[in-house]
Amino acid sequence: MPTIADAILQEGIEKGIEKGIEKGIEKGIEKGIEKGIEEGIEREKLEAARKMARMGMSAADIRKITGLPLEQIESIRKRS
DSSP states (O other), X not given: OXXXXXXXXXXXXXXXHHHHHHHHHHHTSHHHHHHXXXXXXXXXXXXXXXXXXXXXXXXXXXXXXXXXXXXXXXXHHHHO
């Protein structure tokens, strides 16, 4: 059964893909689309991590869900 965190991450990834495709289309080349998708996914992972941190989730759990490094998550937690 999907958790709230899974839903947040999935929503973020979907938004990231959409943003990436939009950015890639603007550049008009396949490489731009791939890079845009990667950047969009990364941004949305960060946003999902911020939301999870505000929900009080542990850094370890956020890492398991997003794949972000613990150092980056701790930095996000300090700013949230």
